[in-house]
Amino acid sequence: MSASGDADVAAVRAGEELPVAALAAWFAEAAPELAGQPVEVLQFPKGHSNLTYLLRVGERELVLRRPPHGAKIASAHDMAREHTILSALNPRLPQAPRPLAFCGDEGVLGAPFYVMERVRGLIVRKTLPAAWAGDAARARAVSEVTCDALVMLHAVDWRAAGLGELWKGEGYVARQVSGWAGRYSRARTDDVPTIEAAAAWLAAHLPEEQAPALIHNDVKPDNLVLDVDDPRRVVGILDWEMATIGDPLMDLGTTLGYWVQADDPAPAQAFAFCPSNAPGALTRAEMVARYEQRSGRVVGDPVFYYVYGLFKLAVVAQQIYQRYATGKTKDKRFASFIFGVRVLGDMAARAIEAGRL
Numbered sequence: 483m484s485a486s487g488d489a490d491v492a493a494v495r496a497g498e499e500l501p502v503a504a505l506a507a508w509f510a511e512a513a514p515e516l517a518g519q520p521v522e523v524l525q526f527p528k529g530h531s532n533l534t535y536l537l538r539v540g541e542r543e544l545v546l547r548r549p550p551h552g553a554k555i556a557s558a559h560d561m562a563r564e565h566t567i568l569s570a571l572n573p574r575l576p577q578a579p580r581p582l583a584f585c586g587d588e589g590v591l592g593a594p595f596y597v598m599e600r601v602r603g604l605i606v607r608k609t610l611p612a613a614w615a616g617d618a619a620r621a622r623a624v625s626e627v628t629c630d631a632l633v634m635l636h637a638v639d640w641r642a643a644g645l646g647e648l649w650k651g652e653g654y655v656a657r658q659v660s661g662w663a664g665r666y667s668r669a670r671t672d673d674v675p676t677i678e679a680a681a682a683w684l685a686a687h688l689p690e691e692q693a694p695a696l697i698h699n700d701v702k703p704d705n706l707v708l709d710v711d712d713p714r715r716v717v718g719i720l721d722w723e724m725a726t727i728g729d730p731l732m733d734l735g736t737t738l739g740y741w742v743q744a745d746d747p748a749p750a751q752a753f754a755f756c757p758s759n760a761p762g763a764l765t766r767a768e769m770v771a772r773y774e775q776r777s778g779r780v781v782g783d784p785v786f787y788y789v790y791g792l793f794k795l796a797v798v799a800q801q802i803y804q805r806y807a808t809g810k811t812k813d814k815r816f817a818s819f820i821f822g823v824r825v826l827g828d829m830a831a832r833a834i835e836a837g838r839l
Contacts, residue, residue: 490605491524491536497551497812498525498533500591505546508590509539512583513597516540528607528704531802532561532723536600543602544582547723548595551811562586564722565596570643571696577634577707577719601718603707610757618762623714625764626772628703628756631716632737633776636695636730645696645727654728655691659684659790666797669804672820676827677800680793683834689731689783697733699724702740703756731787734773738784738839739791739826741766747832749825766839788839789830796826 494500500523510517519540526534526545535546547561562584571578584596604611606624614620640646650657663681698705700721707718742754743765751759758764764772770784781787799819806816833839 488524488536490526490528492527494523494525494535495527495813499523500535500546504590505537508585512585516542531721531798537597543600544597545579545600546595546597548591548593550805560723561594561596564725567645567648567722567725568598570645571638574643575635575638575719577631577716578722579718579720601707601720603717604710604713605707606703606713606757608704608754608756610760616761618760620713621757621760621762622764624703624756625758625769627708627714627716628701628706628737629764629769629772630776631706631719632698632701632730632734632773634716635698635701635719636733636777636779638696640694640696640727643696648725649694649727652691654694655688655732658728658732658794659688662794662797666800669797669801671800671804671807672823674796674823674827676831677793677796677823680789680796680827680830680834683830684786684790684793687783687786689786692729692731692779694727695730695733697726697728697730698722699726699733699736701733701737730777730779731781732790734770734781735787735789735791736794737791738766738769738788739793739795741769746829750829753822753825770839784839785833785837789833792826792830792833796823796830799823799826 502521502523506521509521516539522538524536526536531550533548533550537544537546547564549561565581565584568578568581572580579598579601581596581598584594586594588594610617610621610624640648663685666677666681698719705720706716707720709715709717740755741758742750743763744759744761746759766788770781773779774781799822802816803819803823805811806813806819
């Protein structure tokens with residue numbers, strides 16, 4: 483999924499291999515046009531949640547998604563749900579990858595999974611591509627297109643797309659705050675007072691709820707596939723595992739949580755998720771202003787949504803760290819996630835005290 487070809491893929495990590503023979507046999511039934519074709523399996527190693535693989539089946543390139551080993555967070559790893567959302571969205575939102583088939587039989591790979599078409603293009607990760615280094619205009623473009631992707635998603639007619647079952651009624655903001663607080667409590671391993679304080683502050687400062695929209699819940703540059711020739715154009719949006727219908731400003735908050743800017747403290751810089759701290763990139767306040775201008779929505783309390791984004795990311799990091807600490811995954815990348823939890827808690831405390839982004 484990179485402009486250079488397969489820079490984003492690697493050999494499959496030990497312990498995360500797929501049974502190729504079983505997979506090839508499944509293809510013979512689920513996609514008869516691929517029957518008898520050789521299957522090559524590589525892995526997209528940079529994700530932190532569901533496991534994502536590149537399959538080369540004959541001349542075709544496909545992407546397979548399955549839950550991580552040892553996961554117990556059902557909604558975030560529901561492959562049938564993710565497949566259903568993409569199936570409904572792709573005809574109306576071509577940036578949603580087209581799914582090929584779903585498998586609920588755990589006897590094939592040991593867990594449910596689905597396969598979709600690969601979207602090729604440019605993915606910007608923690609830093610700008612080498613050819614763009616120091617290019618303030620490119621850094622600004624990446625941040626602007628990230629904001630614009632949110633606006634595009636929130637404009638989708640989710641009722642017409644047949645996604646009404648995802649709407650659980652009013653109270654989305656309160657449910658999210660209490661739900662993430664509960665997830666943190668269940669995954670807690672270390673004492674991080676700033677996270678506990680952020681949960682309490684959010685519960686005490688619930689804003690008025692916005693009209694529901696399709697929300698992705700993980701919009702950041704490395705979940706966007708950009709046109710190689712025109713990086714201001716999004717050709718793919720990835721990782722739909724947390725998509726739902728709810729308050730769109732909560733979606734904006736998640737993106738703000740990722741948005742480490744140049745004047746943030748050094749510990750935060752070490753955990754920058756994307757080049758939001760590069761010269762030329764929009765600040766968090768500028769992201770909010772652009773979102774308001776492009777969407778027509780008013781973000782009444784941006785600090786609430788930002789703290790929510792930080793808190794939610796801290797909970798996700800804590801859940802992943804718990805899996806590592808309890809031996810349910812051996813991926814050594816996750817050993818440092820507890821430090822990320824603390825940094826995110828400190829950022830939340832800083833924003834609450836200052837009352838600004």
